[in-house]
Amino acid sequence: MSGPGPLEPVEAQQARVLAAVRVLGSESLPLGAAAGRTTAAEVRAAVPIPVFDNSAMDGYAVHAADLTAASAERPSLLPVVADLAAGTDLTPELPQGAAARIMTGAPLPPGADAIVPVEDTDGGVDRVSIRRAPVRGAHIRRAAEDLAVGDSVLAAGVRLTPARLAAAAAAGHGSLEVRRRPRVAVVATGSELVAPGAPLRPGSIHDSNSTLLAGLVVGADAELVLAERVPDDDAALIAALARARAVGVDAIVLSGGASVGAYDVARSVLEPRGIAFRRIAMQPGKPQGFGVLEGVPVFALPGNPVSVAVSFEVFVRPALRTMQGRAPFPPPVHALAAVGWRTPPERRQYAPVALEYDGPTLLARPASAGGSGSHLAGSLALADGFAVVPAERSEVRPGDELAVMLVG
Amino acid sequence: MSGPGPLEPVEAQQARVLAAVRVLGSESLPLGAAAGRTTAAEVRAAVPIPVFDNSAMDGYAVHAADLTAASAERPSLLPVVADLAAGTDLTPELPQGAAARIMTGAPLPPGADAIVPVEDTDGGVDRVSIRRAPVRGAHIRRAAEDLAVGDSVLAAGVRLTPARLAAAAAAGHGSLEVRRRPRVAVVATGSELVAPGAPLRPGSIHDSNSTLLAGLVVGADAELVLAERVPDDDAALIAALARARAVGVDAIVLSGGASVGAYDVARSVLEPRGIAFRRIAMQPGKPQGFGVLEGVPVFALPGNPVSVAVSFEVFVRPALRTMQGRAPFPPPVHALAAVGWRTPPERRQYAPVALEYDGPTLLARPASAGGSGSHLAGSLALADGFAVVPAERSEVRPGDELAVMLVG
Numbered sequence: 169m170s171g172p173g174p175l176e177p178v179e180a181q182q183a184r185v186l187a188a189v190r191v192l193g194s195e196s197l198p199l200g201a202a203a204g205r206t207t208a209a210e211v212r213a214a215v216p217i218p219v220f221d222n223s224a225m226d227g228y229a230v231h232a233a234d235l236t237a238a239s240a241e242r243p244s245l246l247p248v249v250a251d252l253a254a255g256t257d258l259t260p261e262l263p264q265g266a267a268a269r270i271m272t273g274a275p276l277p278p279g280a281d282a283i284v285p286v287e288d289t290d291g292g293v294d295r296v297s298i299r300r301a302p303v304r305g306a307h308i309r310r311a312a313e314d315l316a317v318g319d320s321v322l323a324a325g326v327r328l329t330p331a332r333l334a335a336a337a338a339a340g341h342g343s344l345e346v347r348r349r350p351r352v353a354v355v356a357t358g359s360e361l362v363a364p365g366a367p368l369r370p371g372s373i374h375d376s377n378s379t380l381l382a383g384l385v386v387g388a389d390a391e392l393v394l395a396e397r398v399p400d401d402d403a404a405l406i407a408a409l410a411r412a413r414a415v416g417v418d419a420i421v422l423s424g425g426a427s428v429g430a431y432d433v434a435r436s437v438l439e440p441r442g443i444a445f446r447r448i449a450m451q452p453g454k455p456q457g458f459g460v461l462e463g464v465p466v467f468a469l470p471g472n473p474v475s476v477a478v479s480f481e482v483f484v485r486p487a488l489r490t491m492q493g494r495a496p497f498p499p500p501v502h503a504l505a506a507v508g509w510r511t512p513p514e515r516r517q518y519a520p521v522a523l524e525y526d527g528p529t530l531l532a533r534p535a536s537a538g539g540s541g542s543h544l545a546g547s548l549a550l551a552d553g554f555a556v557v558p559a560e561r562s563e564v565r566p567g568d569e570l571a572v573m574l575v576g
Numbered sequence: 577m578s579g580p581g582p583l584e585p586v587e588a589q590q591a592r593v594l595a596a597v598r599v600l601g602s603e604s605l606p607l608g609a610a611a612g613r614t615t616a617a618e619v620r621a622a623v624p625i626p627v628f629d630n631s632a633m634d635g636y637a638v639h640a641a642d643l644t645a646a647s648a649e650r651p652s653l654l655p656v657v658a659d660l661a662a663g664t665d666l667t668p669e670l671p672q673g674a675a676a677r678i679m680t681g682a683p684l685p686p687g688a689d690a691i692v693p694v695e696d697t698d699g700g701v702d703r704v705s706i707r708r709a710p711v712r713g714a715h716i717r718r719a720a721e722d723l724a725v726g727d728s729v730l731a732a733g734v735r736l737t738p739a740r741l742a743a744a745a746a747a748g749h750g751s752l753e754v755r756r757r758p759r760v761a762v763v764a765t766g767s768e769l770v771a772p773g774a775p776l777r778p779g780s781i782h783d784s785n786s787t788l789l790a791g792l793v794v795g796a797d798a799e800l801v802l803a804e805r806v807p808d809d810d811a812a813l814i815a816a817l818a819r820a821r822a823v824g825v826d827a828i829v830l831s832g833g834a835s836v837g838a839y840d841v842a843r844s845v846l847e848p849r850g851i852a853f854r855r856i857a858m859q860p861g862k863p864q865g866f867g868v869l870e871g872v873p874v875f876a877l878p879g880n881p882v883s884v885a886v887s888f889e890v891f892v893r894p895a896l897r898t899m900q901g902r903a904p905f906p907p908p909v910h911a912l913a914a915v916g917w918r919t920p921p922e923r924r925q926y927a928p929v930a931l932e933y934d935g936p937t938l939l940a941r942p943a944s945a946g947g948s949g950s951h952l953a954g955s956l957a958l959a960d961g962f963a964v965v966p967a968e969r970s971e972v973r974p975g976d977e978l979a980v981m982l983v984g
Contacts, residue, residue, distance in 0.1 A: 273768055331983060336772075376743070
């Protein structure tokens with residue numbers, strides 16, 4: 169980053185990042201501990217679904233042939249020879265000319281070939297009066313009709329949501345092989361920074377980047393193992409990096425000190441250690457440091473909080489997703505610009521936008537009422553996402569289609 | 577729910593639920609512990625943003641009037657009288673005819689009225705050669721230009737995302753007043769249920785509802801305090817309810833045993849205790865129990881996992897959001913039906929759908945390839961949301977607009 173020179177495309181930097189990170193190892197976890205983890209392998213059904221032929225209704229299991237003449241005017245009467253609850257392990261053969269009371273989910277007795285819903289009967293206990301002739305197979309769920317043993321339930325590389333964990337449970341799994349969570353250290357640099365809520369000294373401001381990065385890391389299903397704030401002092405940063413490596417990390421994310429200033433501690437410490445600092449054709453987030461330090465990917469992001477948030481989405485989140493075995497880029501949403509705005513030439517803009525429906529049309533408008541858009545409390549806190557405006561464009565016009573990265 | 581009778585509208589049941597729940601109390605939490613909580617009050621800036629006049633660039637603080645003649649051909653030369661890093665607490669008056677080296681974020685020295693970016697200079701340390709005349713005010717961020725003390729930063733009732741927590745930090749807060757998390761017990765009923773991964777007995781199936789409900793509760797930012805599985809036995813359910821009340825809960829969510837069957841333990845135990853069981857005009861999820869038991873809202877959901885997932889989104893999540901002081905209903909997304917399907921008459925359908933963009937158009941298609949859609953592993957695990965089809969409609973046609981509730 170010595171001198172201006174041409175800006176590098178965002179994709180080139182993303183490619184460098186993705187080439188430097190690898191998928192982490194896996195471990196087996198019980199379902200209750202696997203929420204937010206990523207499947208390390210395809211999950212296949214260990215049991216059929218349904219497990220056995222069963223009733224889809226509360227009613228009576230019957231031989232359909234016994235009831236061809238049943239009608240509301242002339243109900244058929246059958247003896248009730250069994251009472252089958254869900255969970256019963258008694259499945260006696262159903263004799264011809266008889267009915268078995270049966271609950272939803274209870275195993276179908278052998279011989280029965282239809283269920284008469286309780287609504288079509290008098291609900292009898294010893295004998296039942298049936299007012300409608302059932303179709304053969306009615307209201308029976310057949311074993312394996314939804315899923316046979318070995319059928320795919322979940323693909324590899326998917327995030328385990330409540331529904332997916334429940335699907336794995338239904339398919340016979342009590343635990344799953346999942347990717348390890350990336351262990352991440354975040355380090356906010358800047359002598360001007362004091363802890364949130366602490367009294368301000370002259371010239372100091374409150375550190376918001378530690379809070380932002382810690383939250384984004386956890387929201388990306390990674391594990392935050394260290395969060396530090398260090399002054400613009402080489403020795404202090406070197407010590408923080410040593411602490412991060414000592415606890416064991418898969419990535420280190422720094423904010424601040426990545427640009428050309430004399431006191432840019434991140435560049436001062438990291439550039440001699442092989443971390444490359446480049447000017448990327450994006451706004452915000454132009455100065456970016458990235459490299460591998462003793463085997464650990466290190467991201468040196470700019471210091472402005474909006475730049476930090478954008479840089480995280482563009483470079484850090486894809487890396488953390490890749491480490492977890494997921495596709496690197498979550499799909500964007502599409503919206504129409506509600507208003508126009510000017511964009512910087514030759515840099516891809518990531519504009520904080522608020523999203524709102526106008527009928528079925530999703531509209532995006534700048535999250536800050538005006539100004540640079542780089543102001544944290546006035547734009548980032550109100551933003552639902554970042555609208556991606558290509559570098560070739562110099563303005564967004566009302567009605568333009570926009571891809572929007574949702575914020576984490 | 578004695579006999580068929582008319583179905584009740586979804587909105588009527590939602591209104592009963594929302595009338596029975598109240599906003600929980602609040603507590604003060606440090607920012608690092610407040611992720612996913614909800615603001616209990618509007619958050620206003622405790623400090624101005626920026627805190628003080630400061631430089632937006634690395635460069636030199638100057639008096640603009642000294643440099644009106646500066647140009648690339650005839651640079652102006654100024655003595656450098658100070659070196660101002662970010663975080664410095666020394667802000668000497670800048671004499672006329674002098675420059676101060678200044679880093680991004682460092683306080684502007686009194687008297688200075690413009691910043692010359694380092695790119696427009698020779699980067700001198702003792703004396704600096706300036707190649708461009710600055711405009712007064714250039715690259716200066718003025719104190720409070722983004723936010724004055726007392727300005728609103730976050731509304732009450734918003735979920736604390738990483739960006740919102742960072743905005744609170746930047747605005748001077750180290751802790752926030754947030755709503756208490758709802759304490760929730762989940763109870764899956766059914767004698768057929770065995771634990772995920774356990775060996776199956778004849779007639780038994782694996783319990784997936786405990787896993788599903790536990791995950792949905794946690795995903796709704798509530799606290800799971802108890803998760804139980806009980807057989808279809810009144811005494812067992814009564815004991816489980818007593819345990820829930822003993823640990824202290826704000827809501828109890830049951831699955832299974834809510835319909836008309838003889839072994840419907842939830843109804844058998846809860847109806848005499850004042851929980852009303854109704855048939856709601858929705859599919860899935862028709863049989864619903866809801867009421868308040870000794871001050872605690874109790875939801876008795878059907879037993880089918882897809883019904884559980886839908887019922888949670890339609891009734892339980894709005895209650896948990898209300899308890900946290902949020903708007904009860906998260907906004908749906910809008911999509912177009914990619915294919916058509918038939919829907920049940922006189923019941924609002926919540927159809928599990930997968931969402932995918934076709935260019936800028938969001939398309940919804942049934943998540944299961946066919947069949948009833950009530951099969952967990954084949955539809956719920958693949959669903960991005962539930963398409964809401966009004967009760968008046970008997971079919972969805974390709975291209976129809978659909979509101980889609982995203983799954984939790």
